[in-house]
Amino acid sequence: MGCGGSGGSGGSSSAKPALKVTGAYMPAPVTGDMAAGFFTVTNSGGADTLTSVTSGLAGDVTLHSTKGGAMEEVKSFAVPADGRLDFASGGNHLMFEKLTHQPKQGEKVSVQLHFAKSGTVTVEMPVKPATYNPKTGH
DSSP states (O other): OOSSOSSOOOSGGGOOOOEEEEEEEEEOOSSSSEEEEEEEEEESSSOEEEEEEEETTEEEEEEEEEETTEEEEESOEEEOTTOEEEEOTTSSEEEEEEESSOOOTTOEEEEEEEETTTEEEEEEEEEEOTTOOTTTTO
16 A cells, blocks of 8 residues: 555556545426436546436436537536536536436435446435525525
8 A cells, every 4th residue: 555556557547536426416306207416526536437327216317418508418428537527507417207206305316326437426316495506505
């Protein structure tokens, strides 16, 4: 256990990603067929890619980006080395479709984030009020 070591090629491009997921939440959905999810991935290591998301709550979870007010489904999101990937209201977000039930405020939804290099990271996503805005905290 120490710095350096044998067999490592060095250089930041081969550095392992060091991911931390924070601020996850799901606004309580207004209907029982669709919900959104938000979170931030902070990476203090090498680059990684969020390739898919799964949840027992939904038959289908898709990744969406919002550019210039237009929402589009994407297959993956890059997580930059020593950077962050934000999923926030009005921007990137998860869409949960074919819900098994309508999650209520106070529930926690278990979500699995699948990364190309880091594998699966499970996040407990609390269900917040439909109008919740993390910038104001309510």
